[in-house]
Amino acid sequence: xxxxxxxxWHAMLDGAEAILREEGHAALTSRRVAERVGVKQRLVYYYFxxxxxxxxxxxxxMAEREVIRLKAAxxxxxxxxxxxxxxxxxxxxxxxxxxxxxxxxxxxxxxxVIQFIEVSRExxxxxxxxxxERVPQGRNMGPASLSVTITSLALLLSRERQLGVxxxxxxxxxxxxxxxxxxxxxDS
Amino acid sequence: xxxxxxxxWHAMLDGAEAILREEGHAALTSRRVAERVGVKQRLVYYYFxxxxxxxxxxxxxMAEREVIRLKAAxxxxxxxxxxxxxxxxxxxxxxxxxxxxxxxxxxxxxxxVIQFIEVSRExxxxxxxxxxERVPQGRNMGPASLSVTITSLALLLSRERQLGVxxxxxxxxxxxxxxxxxxxxxDS
DNA sequence: GTCTATACACCGATAGAC
DNA sequence: GTCTATCGGTGTATAGAC
Numbered sequence: 001x002x003x004x005x006x007x008x009w010h011a012m013l014d015g016a017e018a019i020l021r022e023e024g025h026a027a028l029t030s031r032r033v034a035e036r037v038g039v040k041q042r043l044v045y046y047y048f049x050x051x052x053x054x055x056x057x058x059x060x061x062m063a064e065r066e067v068i069r070l071k072a073a074x075x076x077x078x079x080x081x082x083x084x085x086x087x088x089x090x091x092x093x094x095x096x097x098x099x100x101x102x103x104x105x106x107x108x109x110x111x112x113v114i115q116f117i118e119v120s121r122e123x124x125x126x127x128x129x130x131x132x133e134r135v136p137q138g139r140n141m142g143p144a145s146l147s148v149t150i151t152s153l154a155l156l157l158s159r160e161r162q163l164g165v166x167x168x169x170x171x172x173x174x175x176x177x178x179x180x181x182x183x184x185x186x187d188s
Numbered sequence: 189x190x191x192x193x194x195x196x197w198h199a200m201l202d203g204a205e206a207i208l209r210e211e212g213h214a215a216l217t218s219r220r221v222a223e224r225v226g227v228k229q230r231l232v233y234y235y236f237x238x239x240x241x242x243x244x245x246x247x248x249x250m251a252e253r254e255v256i257r258l259k260a261a262x263x264x265x266x267x268x269x270x271x272x273x274x275x276x277x278x279x280x281x282x283x284x285x286x287x288x289x290x291x292x293x294x295x296x297x298x299x300x301v302i303q304f305i306e307v308s309r310e311x312x313x314x315x316x317x318x319x320x321e322r323v324p325q326g327r328n329m330g331p332a333s334l335s336v337t338i339t340s341l342a343l344l345l346s347r348e349r350q351l352g353v354x355x356x357x358x359x360x361x362x363x364x365x366x367x368x369x370x371x372x373x374x375d376s
Numbered sequence: 377g378t379c380t381a382t383a384c385a386c387c388g389a390t391a392g393a394c
Numbered sequence: 395g396t397c398t399a400t401c402g403g404t405g406t407a408t409a410g411a412c
Contacts, residue, residue: 002395024293026214029387040397045389097288103351104282105212110351117353125356141363144356152344153337163291163298165305168313168332175329190377217405228379233407379412387404394397 002047004057009047011037013058017095020058025098028055056108059099063116066091070123078184079127084176087154093162096155121147131183150176190235192245197235199225201246205283208246213286216243244296247287251304254279258311266372267315272364275342281350284343309335319371338364 002009015036019028030044030051048054069090073082103110121144128143128150141149153176157169190197203224207216218232218239236242257278261270291298309332316331316338329337341364345357 008395024289026293030389031387041388042390042398043396046395051388094289094292097285097292100285100347101212101282101289104285105214114351114353117348117351118355121355142359145359145363148344148356148360149337149341152340156336156340156343159288160305163302163305165302167306167309168336171330171333172336175333196377218407219405229406230380230408231378234377239406377412379410381409381411383406383408385405388402390401391399392397393399394395 001049002043006047008037008039008043009057012044012047012054013061016054016058017062020098021092021095024094025055025102030054052106052108055102055106056112059109059112059116062091062095063112066116067119067123070120074123074127078186080131080184081180083124083127084150084154084180087151088158093155093158097159121151124151135183189237190231194235196225196227196231200232200235200242201249204242204246205250208286209280209283212282213243213290240294240296243290243294244300247297247300247304250279250283251300254304255307255311258308262311262315266374268319268372269368271312271315272338272342272368275339276346281343281346285347309339312339323371 012033015033016028019032019036028051031041033054034041034044044051044054048057069086070083073079073086076082099109099113103113124147125144128147132143132146153172157172160166160169200221203221204216207220207224216239219229221242222229222232232239232242236245257274258271261267261274264270287297287301291301312335313332316335320331320334341360345360348354349357
């Protein structure tokens with residue numbers, strides 16, 4: 001087994017990520033990954049015991065990077081806006097679709113996805129808790145619910161924008177901006 | 189080419205749907221479909237020119253049924269609750285994940301998905317418009333935005349429930365129920 | 377309409393040399 | 395670490411008989 005974190009290890013995950021993004025997981029094969037990196041097929045199985053293991057490693061690497069991004073956003077002066085921007089733009093929605101489909105088939109991936117959702121939700125809920133405390137008018141939704149709502153909206157908007165659907169998107173963005181202006185005023 | 193709507197045509201789509209739901213689209217092959225229906229592989233290509241065509245036909249059949257369900261719900265006494273129930277329970281979220289992943293690869297499927305989203309949004313927005321008119325307190329969101337928000341929440345809740353994540357779900361359901369009580373009181 | 381048979385390509389994974 | 399070579403299996407799609 002090749003060393004986790006080595007140059008080849010990263011290069012193979014880079015190649016796999018590009019294939020997944022551009023062609024979907026039906027094209028994510030050991031031969032294609034090897035071809036992209038410029039090595040022979042056999043080497044893929046030296047660094048990753050099976051293709052399922054490769055997929056799990058790929059997701060874990062992406063999730064770790066995303067959690068770092070979320071934590072950095074949470075530490076910024078206007079964390080809610082920062083989180084909203086990340087949710088809207090960071091992760092390619094095609095990749096999400098591929099991983100979701102794969103998670104139903106690969107048990108180890110499913111566990112990683114669940115853990116990532118829970119960790120992200122905790123970070124976001126904590127931020128919302130702080131933000132809502134600083135606002136006088138009591139909301140009728142708790143911070144956890146609001147966190148879920150905002151996440152779900154970001155996912156839907158990203159997905160539909162990638163498809164080419166924009167119906168009602170401008171209206172949503174305006175409503176979200178108005179909400180952020182209330183909770184996190186820009187002139188504070 | 190075999191006749192659209194014939195018994196075999198439906199049987200093959202039934203088999204394909206079950207495979208997609210249970211094992212994902214990597215297992216959706218002409219051989220597996222034929223095996224499930226109890227015919228030879230060659231016949232699948234008689235009814236559907238290619239496997240991509242089969243997938244498109246499968247989605248279109250599901251979408252047509254779903255639109256019928258949505259329209260029926262919109263005509264009920266409490267249409268908003270009916271739509272919410274449908275969104276939460278009707279379509280398997282694993283199927284959605286598979287179709288979303290496939291839509292990025294199959295251009296014809298992508299077009300069908302886009303059309304389905306737009307038609308559904310129109311139906312739901314129309315219902316919300318009527319429901320909000322009957323409520324005195326003006327909302328800060330328009331009917332289209334609310335429609336998108338409710339749809340996105342239903343999709344996220346279904347997806348996470350299927351994965352096994354329930355963090356904040358009860359809170360969301362309670363908030364939604366409270367909203368529905370306001371807009372569509374049960375004792376009216 | 378439904379079948380047998382088949383062409384041809386690609387897949388995951390491994391044995392074993394260097 | 396990286397390679398060559400290969401096994402056994404599955405896939406899409408078509409030709410052509412009945």
